[in-house]
């Protein structure tokens with residue numbers, strides 16, 4: 137097996153992003169642009185070299201991958217010069233695969249084709265046919281054989297009419313590449329060392345240039361500004377949505393669904409519009425997510441209903457549970473089977489037992505709640521004393537009347553009932569009614585004041 141070295145060009149500044157971050161650190165879905173390219177490269181290459189320049193420290197720190205050979209290109213003297221920087225650590229009898237750090241959607245199968253071609257012919261380039269080829273290097277062919285690449289600024293009027301363009305991505309025998317790179321000069325319109333000049337050199341050397349022409353414009357599209365970034369984000373999301381639907385997930389509108397991470401699901405799950413999935417999310421069978429929900433790093437069981445406008449993070453939701461509308465489930469929460477967390481309820485770092493219901497307007501924090509508990513409207517666990525957080529324990533079968541405050545630390549015994557409007561500061565015994573409430577009185581003969 138020939139070794140494959142990935143060389144990712146990432147030295148450009150990306151001025152048109154108008155950002156303090158280098159271009160390759162802009163985010164697409166859940167990863168940086170460079171991160172996407174790295175993921176693809178690392179699947180195929182025994183070693184990946186990243187040529188960096190502008191914002192180098194930031195790039196290295198953000199990517200934070202010790203397996204990468206980071207190569208600095210101090211001055212950006214052209215793509216040929218960029219590749220030259222990586223060559224000292226690449227052995228001759230290998231294939232060098234040149235990738236761009238700002239071309240994130242490149243596909244595995246295309247790169248495989250390119251590598252296979254390079255193994256046969258020594259030089260293989262990836263091209264694409266564009267309706268508007270302006271700005272790109274044109275592929276010059278004679279009798280269908282690639283002869284050279286001519287840059288826009290160096291091209292003649294006839295050459296400018298060619299619509300087959302260089303994507304910049306190529307696979308080349310490393311020994312040959314080194315030889316050709318040594319022969320580059322900057323006698324061209326931009327005074328740069330053009331990587332593309334190696335094509336004509338290889339032809340002069342008697343080589344036949346192999347080419348792979350992709351019919352997928354997006355996989356070779358570079359990102360220069362935020363308009364293009366948004367376009368590729370849409371493409372990425374659309375592709376992902378198509379895959380999910382093919383695997384059986386029902387998306388009410390694939391154009392209004394975003395997954396920035398990974399989603400796995402069982403059968404007959406349905407996701408309505410404007411749902412955003414982040415991190416790692418799992419759905420069982422027959423689970424539905426209503427419009428406008430954001431769900432992050434959460435395991436959701438089967439037959440669960442997530443109702444509109446709910447926000448869930450780092451949680452586990454049991455089978456048959458119902459969440460929302462307008463529920464907020466914060467990290468480290470575990471909602472039991474068939475439990476209900478209803479309207480305007482916030483749950484933080486709490487366990488809610490099987491079949492328990494917190495239906496309206498409550499805050500449940502740092503709480504362990506047993507099974508079959510009923511929490512009335514407006515109940516608050518007062519977990520914070522201004523300095524420390526305290527635990528609330530609510531045992532099985534408890535009924536807490538509406539508008540009650542449970543001042544933690546406090547334990548409510550099994551099957552206890554708490555009268556509405558109570559402020560509970562002491563532990564409550566099992567199976568009895570406890571309440572703290574001033575008695576209701578009625579003043580006889582009281583008259584309403586009358587306006588004078």
Ligand code: UD1
Pocket residue numbers: 145146147148149187209211212213214215216217218236237238271272273274285287301302303304329330331332358
């Ligand atoms: C290059 C190709 C052109 C091709 C186009 C595709 C050359 C001479 N031209 O054009 O044929 O159609 O890509 O987009 O190769 N980079 C460095 N260091 C440098 C210069 C560039 O790392 O000194 C990196 C950039 O960050 C970028 C990539 O190389 O990721 C391409 O650079 P860019 O300036 O966009 O390419 P062009 O010269 O426009």
Ligand code: CA
Pocket residue numbers: none
């Ligand atoms: Ca360019």
